[in-house]
Amino acid sequence: MTVSLPRISARVRILLWLLVVMAVALGAVAVTVRSILLRDVDHRISRLLTQETGEFANFVEQGVDPDTGSRFGEPHRLLRVYLQRQYADPDEELLGLTRAAAGRAAAGPAVIRQQRDLPAGTALWRDRAALARIFDSTDSFGTLHRPRGELRWAKVPVSPLGDGPDGALVVAFHADREQDFADETFWTLLALSGIALLMTSGVGWAVAGRILAPVRVVRTTAAELTEQDLTRRIPVEGRDDIAALAETFNGMLDRLEQAFAAQRVFVDDAGHELRTPITIVRGHLELMGDDPADREETVRLVTDELDRMSRIVEDLLLLAGAERPDFVRPEPVQLAELTADVFVKARTLGDREWLLDGVADCEAHLDPQRITQAMVQLAQNAVQHTVPGQKIRIGSRRYEDRVELYVADNGPGIPPQDADVIFERFRRGTARRGARAGGAGLGLAIVKAIAEGHRGRVALSRTDGGGATFSLILETGP
Incomplete structure (x- = not known):
């Protein structure tokens, strides 16, 4: 058994295609904006970490102890003096570690500076195990994925100049707030896209209805056309494709009306002109007697009328063919x-x-x-x-x-x-x-x-x- 699917109007199909295209486009824009924001966050953090570690490396090479006026002799004093002169950016931690402090899994003499308080429980200096892993790592840069969010870090080791323990400067940046901003922007764009789709649905429905109005008129006119009434025409407005369709349909109706008119004229003409010879032929045949001379005269008259009928039919066919494009062949x-x-x-x-x-x-x-x-x-x-x-x-x-x-x-x-x-x-x-x-x-x-x-x-x-x-x-x- 064949199941007939419901017919979907052109107006609905246009609106659906418009919504699908817009949804894909707006979704792509939202995803692209989120990717750009996350990439910018990543680049900004990388620049910040590189800048902080570069400044510390210069301080190690050129800095002097303000108390003695000479080069620093051990990492603890170097780190303390450097960190006292720094001011951390938002979501940034500057940590100074020494071997003794890292060995007992504490920040020890490190000085922690940050512009504003981090959310409770997120500071790196409280995570002693993570500090120990970073201090012992051979990498200069790394990322910690923690339940409280992603943390990016950079480390500059300090070699002792005297008998003091080893040390390192750790720059840590908490990226969760920056990433949350990108996610909020993404969802905001999606919400705005949903509103835009709703508005587009209303506007698209109205515009599609206005554009397709002549098409509906064409359909209605075609349904109402009959052989007896071919006079209806579609009003042509504008100069777009729909107007061209209306003009083409009107031209088709003109040709149909001419064709039907020519057909009616042909039938009327044929009936009018053939009625007389047919009547003459029938009358002579009905009155024809048994006399050979009378029969011969009747046959002559009937033959003459039939020849005249044949000429009339040929002429009518010729005139009917005059409407064809190949009537003349120049x-x-x-x-x-x-x-x-x-x-x-x-x-x-x-x-x-x-x-x-x-x-x-x-x-x-x-x-x-x-x-x-x-x-x-x-x-x-x-x-x-x-x-x-x-x-x-x-x-x-x-x-x-x-x-x-x-x-x-x-x-x-x-x-x-x-x-x-x-x-x-x-x-x-x-x-x-x-x-x-x-x-x-x-x-x-x-x-x-x-x-x-x-x-x-x-x-x-x-x-x-x-x-x-x-x-x-x-x-x-x-």
Whole structure:
């Protein structure tokens, strides 16, 4: 059995990742600060011990007894005089030891100086066993780990100049207070980090909600979209990635709305235009009798209507494909050669006075098959609205950034009221609703679609001397 995990919203995931990253960062900062403080404590203690032992070593080499004015003769007198002149730092002990004092595990004649009292029971001079170990040790520096805290020490041995016992100066520093300060700082930083995380949670929740608000609108809008209502759009605010997402989604809705609209138009157009021939076919088949002549005439009429239905379907499919990006496939074409080819093909459409007018000698980026299809359609349109012997001119011209291919006739022309509707699907001008105005009214719509596929347009103007001139005005670049 598959167990479905609860869905976690993007807002929660963003907040969780933010908190995890901040927690790791703040924890790393706290640990780093503690390490730096402990390192500084260690360095400061090391410098203090080195300084104290260095000063004593200089005193041993250069000091004189203030009572005699000569060099010290035994360690006890040297240590006492030196320690009387010292003032210990906080948490520091200065101890002077002699062999006799260390042997009986007591400080003996040592003088202990410190700036302030140490916590009860922590002073080194009270730990006679530790003093004995330090005095007998061959090391100059060391560390004692005691239950009451860590103690760092340094020792300078004193060799006798006379018959007195051996001695040593011991400098001890209690590091527990300094280390406790580093630990307190660490826990303070952790507490502040916890407060910062709580504040970040509230701010992050609000900010993430504001940033993701357009995404929620996108989700809500997508859930409410239906084939019948594609009009909703997302308000675009700002110039960030979320705004870009909203713009992209709105563009997708525009394309979907156009696609559904084109689909509905196609279905409506097909149903409208195919209903009549289907009715004619059905009516003739239902009334067809047994007479061979009657049957032959019925078959002829039915076949003619079926051919017309086939042409309508092909034209509708062609117009439906005009929305596709590969509807036209431009390539470099010699415009003069293309114009001449169109002229040769159009001459077979009817008994007219065909004239090859001006020809543009240049190269253009066009789809030759689509342009030929549009020009032949315009020529066929001219044939339908002229009579034998009338002139039909085909030609091309070039302007600065565009080319023009045109078909001009000397027929009745186009009334002004029809100029805006003849390029729509299934629309015919009033002057073209005669016996010769066959077809479904899709020819000029196809011409318009081909022109727009080339980023151009189809234009209608009056021919000098009467008639109509249809022009394809197209961009020349790729």
